[in-house]
Amino acid sequence: MDNFQSKFLEEASDLINQLEQALLTLEQDTNNPELVDSIFRIMHSLKGGGGMFGFENISNYTHKMENMYDLVRQKKLKVTREMLDVTFESADHITSMLNDDGSKAAEIAANEAILNKRIDALLNGDSETEAIAATTNVQTADANAEGVQSFYIKVKPYERIQQNGTNPFFLIDELSGLGKNKTNIFYSAIPDFENFVFDETYVYWEMILATDKGEDAIKDVFIFVEDDCEVTIQKIADADIFPMEGIEPLLVCRHDFPFDLEKIKSLANAITALEKAKQEKAAKEADAGDEHIKKFTKESSISGIRVASEKIDQLMNLVSELITTQAGLNLYADNHKDNELTRITESLENISRQLRDTAFSITLIPIDYLVVRFRRLVRDLSREVGKEIIFDARGAETELDKTLIEGLSEPLMHILRNSIDHGIETAEERTAKGKPPEGKIILQAYYSGSQVVIAVTDDGKGMDLDKIRSKAIDRGLINPDEQLSEKEILDLIFLPGFSTSDKVTNISGRGVGMDVVKRKISDIRGTVSVSTEKDEGTTITIKLPLTLSIIDGMLVRISDTDYIIPLSVIDTIFAVEHSKIEKSFNNIINIEGVQYPFYYLRDEFQIEGEKPEREEIIMVKYDDKKIGIVVDHITGEYQAVLKPLGKLYRQQDVFSGASILGDGTVALVLDTHKVINQFTKYNDN
Amino acid sequence: MDQEIDSFISFKLGEEYFAISVSQVLNILQLVQITKVPTAPDYMKGVINLRGTVLPIIDIRMKFGMDPIQYQRDTVILVLNVIIENEKVDAGILVDSVKEVFEIKKDEIMPPPGIGSKYKSKFIEGIYKMSDEKFVMLLDIDKIFSSDEVVMLKESVDSEESATAKEIE
Incomplete structure (x- = not known):
């Protein structure tokens, strides 16, 4: 596989990650146009990349998905549960296409045929599944997307513009067609009569424009004269500023006096902010549950750069070498009582230490990276076993060394599987016990001293100490007359070959038990412990060192x-x-x-x-x-x-x-x- | 070029000559202080610091069933890049002295001797007769490193048994 292809693979798996996150959020807010947009964009990127790097099958498949979400964008199609299901499965399908080395071609083709059928059914609208009820904050979102925006446009044609056959004043006409506007013309640059050349342009102008067509429409006006004039387009506000109180005196046209843009902007900002606050308050009261959506939008705006992990490893190696060399220099300086040498050594040590801290912070990844996968896992598995489970991740911003994150994925996945399969009861059992019908799994991460603590808590039936004890006796792990403390009994579940479930399911009973979890965690120098309360739930706590290196x-x-x-x-x-x-x-x-x-x-x-x-x-x-x-x-x-x-x-x-x-x-x-x-x-x- | 030419570096263990393809030799180091790693087999001498990385050092003499190496003026460490279980690993071997680098045409390499030889033929790529009529054994260093057993053949059954016995210990 060549370099470009592997780059694409890396990028594609990132995109699929984003896709899953967007889908999970969309599931909770089915009418959010931003999310539909971002799903559409992800499909589009996959299609483009797939075509470019020789993954024709991916390109073809995502094309269909892209079409479907385009229809949703145009409001010709509604987001349904079936549509989300198909898209989730499509994400898996695309992943398997990406990872396929040709050995699973038949399997993939069969799967694709099924998915295609379902997509066609969705597109033809003959799907029986009902649309998910719209949530309340749709209207505000819609109003925003289609709202009027106000722009400041300054156009300074170059002197030669008319020589290309463009009449600069037509630009003003065209802009005026986009919406309400005020224009200020500057004549001050017109030269004396002797120096005046008839086909040169000396006039420039600025304009305040309120339009609902968006910035792109304004840019389109200038598309053919880009090289002949200097254009500045600035957004003033996400609203029509003309009806705003107090703005009118600022928009008076006086030739050769520029608009006081700063004043207009600050006034407009103040007014829109006020307006927004009012709206937000209303929205918050209407629906407090859209945190995820906000978070999603916020995250996509965080900027950063992609760096290959080998480069980071290399950087870390160099820093480690520097620290080692520094230790050597310190030793040398200590042995040679030279003031100047000591001074330089100390200041160098200071820099090395800072460099080390910065470099180490680069290798840290927030746990959120895993949480996205877990959300998906909990969603899929809880459906599979027919339980309603809410998954809540707290402290997902807690950062961990990337090698630790890699090592954590499997054991945490296993712990979650256990909770879903064995911990949380069915809705009927829960109701009978007087618990809310839907179970809850909380993943909590936080720093504690030089350690990171990750705790997975479920509110399920808890572990049965007597059952663990008798099982351990059955398996010959302990003697029947052995006296054990509660903690010692719980520790038995970490012994190899111990599984308390009577039936083996395909979710958690795959022959690997908590002993594997424990081993994997100790591989990354961590510890794992368990506490439980009958009918209250179980907490599994993992403690890890902050960094491995x-x-x-x-x-x-x-x-x-x-x-x-x-x-x-x-x-x-x-x-x-x-x-x-x-x-x-x-x-x-x-x-x-x-x-x-x-x-x-x-x-x-x-x-x-x-x-x-x-x-x-x-x-x-x-x-x-x-x-x-x-x-x-x-x-x-x-x-x-x-x-x-x-x-x-x-x-x-x-x-x-x-x-x-x-x-x-x-x-x-x-x-x-x-x-x-x-x-x-x-x-x- | 009519013939493939390969370069080898030759070294001495006791009175015998061995050689390794230069493509697998990264470096030749003067002897430095070796940090012994307790609980490891005796032929694994310990580790050294090679420009910030930790390099394992092997007493290849012991691996071949000879007496442990005596550190002398000529004792050097050959830093090798070997493949163990499909993974590239750097390791150093202690040799009594390094002789020379020489080129061999592929067809000048004689096949490893069969029965009656002192070393197991699976660890020997071939034998080459030097200009001074001395024989040098071209080693398959990847195989030597991948094997836990002592490499010497003399009484193969015995040495294999003693290797397993060592493991049980």
């Missing part, structure tokens, strides 16, 4: 090797005599009256050499316990740029990566959770 750590040393332990897991640090460790029984040490289990890393890592007399024991958090890890020496805090250890060391997962120190050597970053897991297992064996 930089961590605050504690630099420690064992023998001649440096290690980094993330600060986030460290609880306390004690100095300890080696003799005390020697004497300890079963790796339990007594510190200040408390018994702590500990791991002596020197032995676990089989590092030879002389053991120091005094060592340091670092208490790290392991679930809700504290476990000691013994190292030789603590160097100090260190901000580590995390680098992967690479494929060859993939077995050594007790290290989450490596980091390059100021002197150019490599330190290994310990994943204490895995260290404890691995050596516990090893010792048990």
Whole structure:
């Protein structure tokens, strides 16, 4: 596949994303002309791009969709549920055409035939489905779209304009035909009689025009004289300014005195703003539920640039290298007590730090990126299982590292599936329990310290602790007489091969359970926990580090090797005599009256050499316990740029990566959770 | 050009000569301090910092079933680009010394020896006779890196067993 085609693919999947978002919003506000417009435009772009880059099938298909939405635009066709369904399925259809390598051609063709039939039915209007009731804010939207706008137009013909056979005054005539206007003519540039050339133009003019034809119509007037005159078109207001109070004195024509445009504008703005506020208030009172629409329109106006993700990765690598080099320079400056060097090093460090922060912020993507997909998922699945479910996403603007976003998609999808399939009851069950018939799933994202928390809450039936317990006993995961706390019982669902649903459905019972969710989340260094209340619902909480590539750590040393332990897991640090460790029984040490289990890393890592007399024991958090890890020496805090250890060391997962120190050597970053897991297992064996 | 010509870089492990196609060699480095990665197999010596990235270092002698490398004045690291499970990976190998770069015509390469050879023929692309009558073994470095086992053939059954035994440990 050539470069252009892959560019198109990327663009097309973006467009389909936008399409889905627009459709979901349109579903709630079926008469919003802006949304219909944007769907039409997306289809149009897909058609154009498809044709240009050799995706004829996409081009042909989107052509039909484009036609359909054009009819909606012209109000010849109404948005129906069937139409939305067909468009949703078309989005999937286009996606499968985009991803097809030729192997699914037959399947796609069959699907297309079915969709075509449905589109034809819609176009012929013999569809049986009823139109979705119009919402109340239609009228205001309509009034806006077709409203009168006021423009300021200044035309300065070049002297040669008449030599091309254009009579500049015809332009005024033509503009006057568009609507109510006032024109001001400037004669001041006419030269003395001696210098006057008969076929040159010295006059220019300005005009205030109120028209309902739009800016494009005005531009069309000048289409043939573009090169012969200087035209300025400015919109003054989204309304007809002529009837406005107090505007008339400003529109008096006095030759050679320009309109006081600033004054006209500010007055017009004030009046339209007032008008708008009144309308908005009315609209708000009429319908408070159009937040999504506003958000959608707002988002499409946010500007940004597209950058290939490799470029960002490259930038991040360079920044990481800079931070590492900076650490080296700091070390050098510290060792050479040179004031000038210290000063330069400090100011350079300041810049590096700012650059690092900016670069890191570039790699962040709002969770909203995922939410669009989830809305679609919830919509489709809840219909499939015949439940009414409202999906609410809060804090979708919360930003996360792009690699985290990628890693989150699948586990979150699975959690949502579970909630829809098992969590939320059917409408009848809910009514019987005195709950509103439609279920609710809330996805909430927020920052908490150096972590991002994502919580998925449903108001379904909750998890049955007894059922989990008995299932775990059935599966041989626990002993029947084992006493477990509520939390411990809930943690059982994260064990491999655990599924509480009695029947396997094609939605969530695909043989993967919460254990996969947990594994995927810990792959991106996150944790997952669950809390539940019978008949009230379940909350699954995911906690993630803000970024994957930089961590605050504690630099420690064992023998001649440096290690980094993330600060986030460290609880306390004690100095300890080696003799005390020697004497300890079963790796339990007594510190200040408390018994702590500990791991002596020197032995676990089989590092030879002389053991120091005094060592340091670092208490790290392991679930809700504290476990000691013994190292030789603590160097100090260190901000580590995390680098992967690479494929060859993939077995050594007790290290989450490596980091390059100021002197150019490599330190290994310990994943204490895995260290404890691995050596516990090893010792048990 | 009548014949395809390939360039190789030759190096010494103990008293024997080996060569790798230059297209797979990125760099030759002086020995630097290697950070040992605990819990890894012995032939995986550790990692070094190569211009800001972390490069794994392999003791190729141990991989071939020889004694571990003794660091000497001539010891260098060859930085290679190898393909492991369809993925390009950079890795360094420790060699006793680098000899030279030489060109070979394709038809001058002799097929790897069959029975009776010291090294498994699947890791050897071919054998070439140098101008000084010495033989050099052209290595298929991708295969060597993709394999977890010790590469030496001598008693293939034994070495395979010991490799599995190591894994169980």
